[in-house]
Amino acid sequence: MDKLLRVDMTTLTVTDEPFPSEWELQGGRGLSAKILNKEVDPKCDPLGAGNKVVLAPGVLSGSIAPTSGRMSVGGKSPLTGGIKEANSGGQAGQKLMRLGYRAIIVQGKATDAAKRYLLTVNKAGYALTEAPELKMLRTYACAELLRDRHGAKAAFVMVGPAGELGLSGASVGFTDEGKKNPARHAARGGLGAALGVKGLKAMVIDDDGTKARLPENMDTFKAQVQQMTKEHKEGPQIFKHGTSTTVPIANMLSTFPTRNRRMMQFEHAANLDGAVIVKNFETRGGGMHHCMTGCIVSCSNVVHGADGNYITSALEFETLALCGSNCEISDLDTVARMDRLCDELGLDTIETGGAIGMAMDCGALAFGDGAAALALMEKIDKGDPLAEAVGRGVVATAKHFGEARIPAVRGQGIPAWELRSLPATAITYATSAMGADHTAGLVIFTPPGKDAATASQEAQLVNALCDSSGFCKFQQPKIDEIRTLYGAHVGREVSFEEAADLGWNVLVDEWAFNTNAGFTAADDDVPEFCRTEAVPSNGMTVTATAEELQSVFTRRPISDELRTMRAVG
Ligand code: SF4
Known part of the structure; x- marks a missing residue:
């Protein structure tokens, strides 16, 4: 039991x-x-x-x-x-x-x-x-x-x-x-x-001496596993070189934060492209691997320096953006060392990169100065006041300088995926109990004919179910696949509707916690500058109204898109 x-x-x-x-x-x-x-x-x-x-x-x-x-x-x-x-x-x-x-x-x-x-x-x-x-x-x-x-x-x-x-x-x-x-x-x-x-x-x-958990209905479970494995092998395998190869696309879509989000395209984006990491495998060693047993995607890169020695793993898109372009640091190895230092100190690379970008914007160090960024990070566990503020995140660093333009939602630094360029993702950041978190419901392209609030709600539901199933988002499971495995696992039919309810109820539980913690509708919003300061490369701002944002809390009927939607993060 x-x-x-x-x-x-x-x-x-x-x-x-x-x-x-x-x-x-x-x-x-x-x-x-x-x-x-x-x-x-x-x-x-x-x-x-x-x-x-x-x-x-x-x-x-x-x-x-x-x-x-x-x-x-x-x-x-x-x-x-x-x-x-x-x-x-x-x-x-x-x-x-x-x-x-x-x-x-x-x-x-x-x-x-x-x-x-x-x-x-x-x-x-x-x-x-x-x-x-x-x-x-x-x-x-x-x-x-x-x-x-x-x-x-x-x-x-x-x-x-x-x-x-x-x-x-x-x-x-x-x-x-x-x-x-x-x-x-x-x-x-x-x-x-x-x-x-x-x-x-x-x-x-230590699980020495244990075995894999067995489902109640092995035949159905195995058949679903085989189908997912086959589909993955025969599919486009978009994460086979990791999320770092997303850099050029994100830059093209104006969602590659630069200079503390003053811009959303970086002139040196090509230096930070994951394709460079992959190319470096040939001369430096390293390569792709899976971070856990049973992963068939293997999206995790192992990054070596020019001397052939291990620096870090995995160097992901979000880190390349927040520690790289957002700080105008274009040297890949420096960003890899920032990633390693975050792992060593036990820090979120998104929050830390956002905080360093804020410190640069406030003049404490120069944009693009990777050595200064690394030196500041080295002081995070040594009692330095500015470094500690960086360790506390974007909002704490802004407060350290008295800065009012703060790229954070609900206290959490905004990830690379930009809310001004991606309207449905803006709604996710504003309404998710998680704050600004792309894994809560990233929507890069809103389906034709669908409003952004509905697209956000559907993405939030699918991702909440995925995050409860144990699946990695880079496996990109659909609700139907999860519910088939759930049913075989517990030995009874689990309908699509029941699985969708499970995802929705996660969101309801999380929203209830936050309401009881004292959050109100006024907290369901984006930072003011995202409504007034357009992204230079596309002229976009967040335009979602309070009514649109609040509509996310009312469940939509199950749509055709929800039936085929894949989790993504
Ligand atoms: S489990 Fe997920 S994050 Fe880890 S290597 Fe596999 S696909 Fe990548």
Whole structure:
């Protein structure tokens, strides 16, 4: 029988409890929202003992479904003050589910803030032990130490120094398949800070001796898996070289932020094109890999420097935009080092790149000065006031300088995908409980005849279901594929309508949390400058009215597009 694992950092105890049967089709983001609504006061201090951090693999994680081992991290966000879910690849999701745990709930806070703890979970049980040697370790050193002690087969989860310091740009890091580096991060929303301040530095999840989770109806499950695998192999495989190859298209569509979003096209975009990364594999080494067992997409690049040594993985489109063009840094290797430093410190690259762009715009360092950006980042865990503001994100950095033009929605820095150039995505940023988060419902092209609010709502629904299933968005599952696997998994018919309801209800649960936290309709909007300052290259601003935005909270009938829509992020 599946269980929940509860880690109480106040009493320093770990217990397990049966997983509620009524939640059989709840996982990942949806499960996290259920637990947070049930157990957390929405008005609590996100960095206090009352907040809880939920680590939940998806419903299908641990099974043979392809690319389905994502791990959701949920909690009240120190960045937005609302509910947040950020999910990551890496090894932990598959392993935790194979051990029979549907989620780890971390609650309370260590009474001695100077102490650090390590949670180990394996087939024999679980333990919470004091781990002073891990204190303030950067993530690669932390992973190396854990690998030496626990073996390379286990998965490791950790916060970096940024999380321990409670910086609201902090991520939760996960080791990946292959080199077992902490290169995958549940990055958005500062959940690393919510976890780090509790005193839980790291987790070891070792599934040695377990097997893949078996569905009730293996024949149907297997047939669906085979069909998805075949379709992927025969399809265009648009992510086979990673999201970094999106750069030229994004630049063409005026959604490649430049100079703190003063412009949305970068004259040196070609330098940051993922095609350069792929070309460099020939002379520098590195290559594409999958970050977790069972992934058939392998979108993750391993980036080496000119000396042939590993720098980072994965260098994604969003990082190239926020740490690169947004700061007018055109040197690919510098951006790769910024990505590595974010991973080392345990920071979101989107939030950090946005904050550095803000600091450049305010004159603290020059646009394009990669060395100065790296030097500033090096000070984030050393008590430097500006560097700490950068570690707290875009809004904190703007406040540091008294700047009113802030590229953030609901407290969270805007990702690369630009709300002025993409009308339906603007509506997603304004209405999602997540704040500015492209993974909540990115819409690049609004289907002909469909209004932007409906396109946003449909994208938000599909992505909420995907984030609850364990599927990686780069597998691009459709509702119909998820519901077929769900049905075979639990041994009963799951209709399209039931699966769509599951996705919608995740959104409803998240909106309810935020309403109870004190958010109102006035918060469902974009920054003022996005309505008044046109993108120079296309003349566009956000034009959505308050009525259009509020209409997202009323569910639309199921459309033909929803039936064929794929999750994307
Ligand atoms: S598609 Fe990419 S991000 Fe997703 S699981 Fe595979 S390697 Fe990781």
